[in-house]
Amino acid sequence: MSAQSIGALSGDSFVAPLEVAYPYKRTVGTTLSRFFNSMIEGRLEGTRGSDGKVYCPPAEFDPITGAALTEWVTVGDEGTVSTWAWQSEPQPDQPLDRPFAWALITLDGADVPMLHAVDAGSIDRIGTGTRVKVRWAADRTGGITDIACFDLLEGARA
Amino acid sequence: MRDVAIVGTAQRPSQVETNLTSVELILPVIDEVITKVGIDRSEIGFWCHGSCDYMSGQPFSFVAAVDAIGAWPPIVESHVEADGALALYEAWVKIQTGECDIAVVFSNGKTTSGPIDRILTLQADPYTVAPLWPGFDAMSALQAQACLDSGVVTERAMAEVASRSLADAKTNAIAYAKGDHSVDELLARPYTVAPLRAHDCGLPVDGANAVVLAAGDAARRLAKRPAWIRGIDHRIDTQRLGARDLTESNSARVAAQHAGVGRDKVDVAELHAPYTHQELLLRSAVGLDANKTRINPSGGALVANPAMAAGLARFAEAAEAIFAGGADRAVAHCTSGPCLQQNLVCVMEGE
Numbered sequence: 001m002s003a004q005s006i007g008a009l010s011g012d013s014f015v016a017p018l019e020v021a022y023p024y025k026r027t028v029g030t031t032l033s034r035f036f037n038s039m040i041e042g043r044l045e046g047t048r049g050s051d052g053k054v055y056c057p058p059a060e061f062d063p064i065t066g067a068a069l070t071e072w073v074t075v076g077d078e079g080t081v082s083t084w085a086w087q088s089e090p091q092p093d094q095p096l097d098r099p100f101a102w103a104l105i106t107l108d109g110a111d112v113p114m115l116h117a118v119d120a121g122s123i124d125r126i127g128t129g130t131r132v133k134v135r136w137a138a139d140r141t142g143g144i145t146d147i148a149c150f151d152l153l154e155g156a157r158a
Numbered sequence: 159m160r161d162v163a164i165v166g167t168a169q170r171p172s173q174v175e176t177n178l179t180s181v182e183l184i185l186p187v188i189d190e191v192i193t194k195v196g197i198d199r200s201e202i203g204f205w206c207h208g209s210c211d212y213m214s215g216q217p218f219s220f221v222a223a224v225d226a227i228g229a230w231p232p233i234v235e236s237h238v239e240a241d242g243a244l245a246l247y248e249a250w251v252k253i254q255t256g257e258c259d260i261a262v263v264f265s266n267g268k269t270t271s272g273p274i275d276r277i278l279t280l281q282a283d284p285y286t287v288a289p290l291w292p293g294f295d296a297m298s299a300l301q302a303q304a305c306l307d308s309g310v311v312t313e314r315a316m317a318e319v320a321s322r323s324l325a326d327a328k329t330n331a332i333a334y335a336k337g338d339h340s341v342d343e344l345l346a347r348p349y350t351v352a353p354l355r356a357h358d359c360g361l362p363v364d365g366a367n368a369v370v371l372a373a374g375d376a377a378r379r380l381a382k383r384p385a386w387i388r389g390i391d392h393r394i395d396t397q398r399l400g401a402r403d404l405t406e407s408n409s410a411r412v413a414a415q416h417a418g419v420g421r422d423k424v425d426v427a428e429l430h431a432p433y434t435h436q437e438l439l440l441r442s443a444v445g446l447d448a449n450k451t452r453i454n455p456s457g458g459a460l461v462a463n464p465a466m467a468a469g470l471a472r473f474a475e476a477a478e479a480i481f482a483g484g485a486d487r488a489v490a491h492c493t494s495g496p497c498l499q500q501n502l503v504c505v506m507e508g509e
Contacts, residue, residue, distance in 0.1 A: 012177075013178075015177055020216075026284070026285070028285055032285055055400075055401070057286040059398065059401070063401045064396075082400075083304035083404065084303055085353070085354075086349065086351065086352035087293075088349065091276065091291065092276075093291040094290065094293075095290055102296045102299070102300055103300070104300055106400075112398070112400045113400035114400055115287050115292060115297075115399060116290065117290065128307045143289060144285065144287070145289050
């Protein structure tokens, strides 16, 4: 916790800026550990739910029944957009610093979509059903940001 | 079950970028509601507070807020790191246990002193979503696009919600955004996070509110027409956005069933819908017909969205409709989490 700059009088009140950050290490548990470790190797793995659906990122517990999920499935690095939104003004720490799409993406071999960014270039190049492919980060450390973003697949949408 | 009612409410007019401390924000509504209801502080058996430390930028910030209610002689109090509507639920349970007859519930949100869209992202999955910092508006936009794709909403229907809410807000002193704007005028405005436009997103404001809950005879003594809580239920969907059907609100539907919304007509519904498409989803999930039920006559969270207080504001507005006699049966609703993850539904009736 640190004051980023000195405060100032605002009317009758002294207002001091305060920027809070809590950098600490989290233990992600066995399921996400395997997922993130496989991402370092450039591979995407998910778990199969009790209804047969494949979750990627993996679900540790079945979202409906609560059962522990232990069957692993390797999924593809290409997928299909199931819904999207357009970030016309990127904000700090987001995956891209130019306008991009957020999307829920169902990876090939998975059934449940994941959230990530698509470097589509312009809003008219993305839509529901658009095919996309993982762009791996150059330096991978084990985290969802090991996927830098998704790229449009050639010919996905003119 | 004990009969429990809301017997009084107070809401602070919405402001932006106030320099007030949380105590200064809360104190006037505590004083107002106690004075309005006409109780002595010694009669209050429980105090319950809803707020969020992330907005204060300070752990245990709610402890300081106790200064707004006074802790001497000793009081019984609790805090939820959530909307004040969840604090109301806790107080309702407390009264059900028989430990007290009268409770004060209050909430505050100093929403505009930090980047609220970014702060609320911390409600998302901490490993697979939050590190991308999508923002609450963008996650809601993903939901809106899914609803548009499936045809359960249209951009015009969303703009109609905004147009109606802004017009209704003109008569609500608490509201911040207000005015007459035609649907066509709103649809001509640019997207912020497509498919959402600025008016599709609840306006962050600083606010505070308080309500008094009372049981049985105490409620009858304190209010001419108490707003009796006939059903209240809270349900949660999975935090995994991809595993939910974003074109409906399953948890709101289940909560509404358990709260008994469908047992009789609903005159007024105050739905906590921070995004226009979410009002449309909630109407359907809760089982409301906009031709028979007046939806959000206050203007709702679109015209004033104090984080952690906007849900309790819906309870206050619904109760006031019953106090005034304009409604015999009302629904109050609170949501939290991305894309309507959590839903609390309450049915109130006048006698």
